Amino acid sequence: MTSIPAMGGPSLPQERRLVTAIPGPGSLERLDRKKAYVADGVGTMLPVFVVAAGGGIILDVDGNALIDLGSGIAVTTVGNSAPAVTRRVTDQVAAFTHTCFMITPYDGYVDVCEQLAELTPGDHAKKSALFNSGAEAVENAVKIARAATGKDAVVVFDHAYHGRTNLTMAMTAKNMPYKHGFGPFAGEVYRAPMSYPFRDGQSGEEAAARAIDVIDKQVGATNLACVVIEPIQGEGGFIVPAPGFLPAIAAWCASNDVVFVADEIQSGFCRTGDWFASDDEGVVPDLVTTAKGIAGGLPLAAVTGRADLMDAVHGGGLGGTYGGNPVACAAGLGAIEEMKEHDLAGRARAVGERMRSRLAALQAEHPVIGDVRGRGAMMAIELCTPGTTEPDAARAAAVSSYCHSQGVVTLTCGTWGNVFRFLPPLSISDELLDEAFDVVAEAFAATV
Numbered sequence: 001m002t003s004i005p006a007m008g009g010p011s012l013p014q015e016r017r018l019v020t021a022i023p024g025p026g027s028l029e030r031l032d033r034k035k036a037y038v039a040d041g042v043g044t045m046l047p048v049f050v051v052a053a054g055g056g057i058i059l060d061v062d063g064n065a066l067i068d069l070g071s072g073i074a075v076t077t078v079g080n081s082a083p084a085v086t087r088r089v090t091d092q093v094a095a096f097t098h099t100c101f102m103i104t105p106y107d108g109y110v111d112v113c114e115q116l117a118e119l120t121p122g123d124h125a126k127k128s129a130l131f132n133s134g135a136e137a138v139e140n141a142v143k144i145a146r147a148a149t150g151k152d153a154v155v156v157f158d159h160a161y162h163g164r165t166n167l168t169m170a171m172t173a174k175n176m177p178y179k180h181g182f183g184p185f186a187g188e189v190y191r192a193p194m195s196y197p198f199r200d201g202q203s204g205e206e207a208a209a210r211a212i213d214v215i216d217k218q219v220g221a222t223n224l225a226c227v228v229i230e231p232i233q234g235e236g237g238f239i240v241p242a243p244g245f246l247p248a249i250a251a252w253c254a255s256n257d258v259v260f261v262a263d264e265i266q267s268g269f270c271r272t273g274d275w276f277a278s279d280d281e282g283v284v285p286d287l288v289t290t291a292k293g294i295a296g297g298l299p300l301a302a303v304t305g306r307a308d309l310m311d312a313v314h315g316g317g318l319g320g321t322y323g324g325n326p327v328a329c330a331a332g333l334g335a336i337e338e339m340k341e342h343d344l345a346g347r348a349r350a351v352g353e354r355m356r357s358r359l360a361a362l363q364a365e366h367p368v369i370g371d372v373r374g375r376g377a378m379m380a381i382e383l384c385t386p387g388t389t390e391p392d393a394a395r396a397a398a399v400s401s402y403c404h405s406q407g408v409v410t411l412t413c414g415t416w417g418n419v420f421r422f423l424p425p426l427s428i429s430d431e432l433l434d435e436a437f438d439v440v441a442e443a444f445a446a447t448v
């Protein structure tokens with residue numbers, strides 16, 4: 001069974017349209033094939049099979065047009081098949097598809113590294129290494145920090161998500177579904193308490209002191225290679241630490257010969273209204289990991305950081321067959337071009353304001369919404385039994401399935417599965433965004 005050819009990108013009509021139930025008969029047929037040939041462990045949240053996507057719309061095999069509030073998990077920030085991505089990828093595919101940068105290099109890889117040096121926080125000398133996935137970038141950040149410091153231990157935080165490889169499973173907090181039954185995990189990974197204002201009521205300084213005390217007593221700076229933190233946590237529930245928390249942790253790292261690694265894989269590349277979430281408080285990480293939004297949907301990831309740290313690794317110590325593949329690099333350069341050309345950081349702030357006002361109004365009507373939080377186009381609501389912090393995952397699931405049935409792609413997240421995260425592509429129109437939040441409002445009214 002092959003999909004119907006269809007044009008995506010900005011030329012796709014920008015309207016929600018439901019012509020069958022969700023999923024429709026064409027998708028149900030394909031789900032049977034998936035069941036036969038794809039491992040059950042690979043789940044699908046909203047099982048409509050896609051033929052085209054662009055702007056703020058995802059078109060399925062049955063002709064349903066859904067509004068996208070997820071960007072394939074913060075990946076298609078520039079939109080699906082964004083013009084500069086399509087153009088550069090098409091040209092690159094026609095020229096050559098692979099040589100392996102470690103064998104015979106090419107410009108695209110170096111161009112991406114130059115852009116990363118320019119765009120990531122801080123104006124010190126920076127270098128990068130490119131990889132295929134976020135998890136791979138995180139693993140390599142740890143390798144670099146260990147090589148540079150000669151120390152072993154890694155500190156991560158409660159609710160953290162860093163990936164699904166063995167080391168990054170150890171770094172990820174949540175058991176189900178990411179870790180369950182997959183151990184034993186890599187050693188020398190320690191967990192500190194995160195700043196979680198909705199639940200701990202602590203200031204950034206208080207929460208940082210609490211975390212540093214745990215690190216100091218349970219690990220010790222002389223054993224510690226790096227602290228790895230998401231400046232705004234992603235899968236863990238879009239937890240925005242209280243102001244002052246990140247600068248205090250970064251300052252402690254700086255004065256203790258500990259590498260401060262910002263995992264900006266979900267929060268980076270204009271998502272939060274800055275190039276990086278670290279920019280908000282002027283935090284300058286030693287190393288930054290990026291992936292997701294970096295390349296408009298193609299697999300590309302990077303570690304970028306202080307040249308002296310990056311160069312601490314012996315020659316040949318970093319790499320991989322596909323890391324910085326020329327087609328992925330072309331896509332990365334295309335995505336960055338779109339972000340600069342269309343001021344997508346500014347667009348993220350505007351989208352964020354629009355979402356925040358809709359969500360605040362919704363919260364006033366529905367006390368199950370305990371918290372509205374986020375920054376830019378990375379917004380979330382946390383659902384709890386009214387007046388408490390008792391998670392209400394059942395309501396989140398009910399609201400979610402209502403939205404899906406009405407053709408709005410919403411994503412949930414959080415340690416308790418009770419958080420909605422809103423990550424629309426920045427190519428979405430105000431009209432579609434408003435319509436999507438009308439549906440979210442209907443979903444709250446229609447569920448209990």
Ligand SMILES: *Cc1c(COP(=O)(O)O)cnc(C)c1O
Nearest residue numbers: 133134135161162163234265266
């Ligand atoms: C998604 C994510 C990762 C893992 O990226 P993959 O490309 O899925 O390996 C790591 N860290 C954060 C913060 C993420 O959001």
